[in-house]
Amino acid sequence: MEDINQKPAESAQVILRMTGIGKSFLGIRVLRGIDLSATAGEVHAVVGENGAGKSTLMKILAGVHQPDEGTVEIGGTTRAFAHPVEAQRAGVAIIYQEFNLLPERSVADNVFLGREPTRRGLLDRAAMDAATSRLLDELDEHSFGPRDLVKDLSVAQQQVVEIVKALSVDARIVVMDEPTAALAEHEVDLLYRLIRRLQARGIAVLYISHRLREVFDLADRVTVLKDGAHVATVAAGDVTVAELVKMMVGRELDAYFPPRAAEPAAGEVRLTLAQAGNAKLDGIDLELRAGEIVGVAGLQGSGRSSLAKAIFGAEPFTRGEMTPVRPASVREGVAAGIGLVTEDRKAEGLALNQPVRDNALLVARAIGHRSRAAVSDLLRRVQLSPPREETEVKYLSGGNQQKVVLAKWLTVAPRVLLFDEPTRGVDVGAKAAIHDLMRELADSGTAILVISSELPELIGMSDRIVVLRDGRVAGHLPAGATEEAVMALAAADEAAA
């Protein structure tokens, strides 16, 4: 496991070489002495904990931030990008971790923003539409077209638009910052194939993900960052998962989920749904008991998030019964002791311009909760690192934002807590911590419902699993069901059709 950063395979052509990169924000050092190189046709994974500096490094490459020290060389020439457009012209395309589209504009407008084709000086919309269609076809994406408005698309479809946008740049280097966070399993497969095609064309792909399975599936080399410093660059074939985790986290981490409750179904009933439904759901029967974790599985669009939002009161049920109360609004939901950790944290979970502290206290204040749980305690429980209470949330790394959303609900100790993709974008160490926390909450009497597209997580955490399909309950599975069993139920009608 020697450090191979400075000597990539001799025959391959180095297209990117970043040397000694350092960067500070407001006097706080977030990167120091980072070296990173990439060769033509290579997939180079960059891994590290939340806040390690992965996105910042990529933003320096993309011209969004300017480094305080160090150099960026592309194709042998040293470049100093003052604006993202300069990086784009030098052949750097990037899929940002954060949502980076205009909701009010069409797919084609978004894809070609900043590089709109013209004919005789005028916008060539026909060319934009055609090129966008072609790229969508290549991705096997037929559920929407170039003229659709981005705001009408699902999160996964929007992610596809971001990918198309990066592909439409004639790039030598493609950066993907957690591209799979919002994708379903089969879409991840498509992305894999796409990355292979980019590789075959001699493009260097820098790939950031917290899902180590993807890293091992795709990467030739892996660079590990920790606390803004370069830990190692290794060939993917030369390390094990455990070794990689140790480099990232700095300690050994067991790969197991916390043990399940001994007698899960014994707790009192916290919530019952009988034939509940609304525009997106129908005939839902469900019971949540204190102390158990119920997993919800299903394909994209099967109604998983809708179920959580309906129980919470954000998109209330219009039919059927929910006891003890059927909240007609979020306020009623919160008052009834129901909490929701939303899937889309930027839009629904956080006040981005406010500091961590105020965000953590958001719910507590909204319902006039007096007991001031010490914010610093909460932040330690969710392992926010570094635990700076005064930082505005918009400056936090993606994974750290998720932790703040969690902290927000811990302040009020809800009776029923719903988790929609709770570990999306969260690093391995923190993921384990969130799992422990969920089990801890369950053990102390909270009823928990969890939605996750990561089947191992869902199966590992749940005491039982409800599978949704087309807005209805397709079936129930006991703890420890296999991935195949879950998928069979979730996709049954597709197989039958």
Added chain:
Amino acid sequence: MTGRVVALVANPTRAVYAALLATLAIGWALVAFDGGTFTLNDLVGIQQRSAALGIVAVGQTLAILAGSLDLSVAYLISLVSLVAAETMAGQSSNILTAVVVALGVSALVGLVNGVVITKLKVHAFIATLGVALVIRGVLDHLYDGPAGRVPVDFQQLGYSRIGPVPVAAILWAAVAVGVWFLLRRTRFGNRVYAVGGDVEVARLSGVRTDRVVIAAHVLCSLCAGVAGLLLASRLGAGAPTVGTDGGYDLESIAAVVLGGTALAGGRGGVAGTVGGVLLLAVLDSVFNQLEVNSFFKDVVRGVVIVVAVAVYARRTGRRAS
């Protein structure tokens, strides 16, 4: 039926034109009931009066779509009227020079607005208010009444007609079509929407956002400059209060918003603005015909604007959920 009404209101541009037609019909009925008549002449008068506001509002649309706004247009109009009238000094031979100088001054003011907003990162509200105050200071210092003289040739712009259509209205239409074309069919227009929609997304996508905002402000000020020239031709002279008396700053913003353009930027367009201006003008005419007192007039205008924006907000609110 209700479905159709909802569909109608769901698109602000269509909604404002529907409101315009309704106001015309109701106004016509009221005026008839009152014993008066609403003639073609009145309609022409409406266009005549709305032309200056219309031109300013079209420019304002650009600034607002780009996520900015311009409070300096009223003082700029006064300044331009004076610069033009003084340069012309009653001589037809000076018209061309005067127009060039007037538009040059306008462009310069727009440039200052844009640069202060983008480079010094001052919020548009404060930046353009500051520029407005600077212009006011200059006007107060140099003038205490009308000055300069506009030759008869140039007064044609304000008063003559081609058939029944006033030249001023044609000028307004030309400016509106020009800006509409710019927004719909050019890269610049596309980027105006992008920058107004989300500056950061636009920047990360490779748009040089500062340039877009500056250009939008230069064009906005140029429109105000054209309105200033038009008003000078009507008055036959320049006047230090012509812009503020007309309330062109807030009125133009009101017309833009009434036309369905989001004050936050990124959504809307010129067509709506034209409808908004006409709606305000028709309201005015009807009230004049009915000889309603001006206090009541203002109340109704205020209510109309607030209700319109509330209706649009409902629409977007529902879409987002």
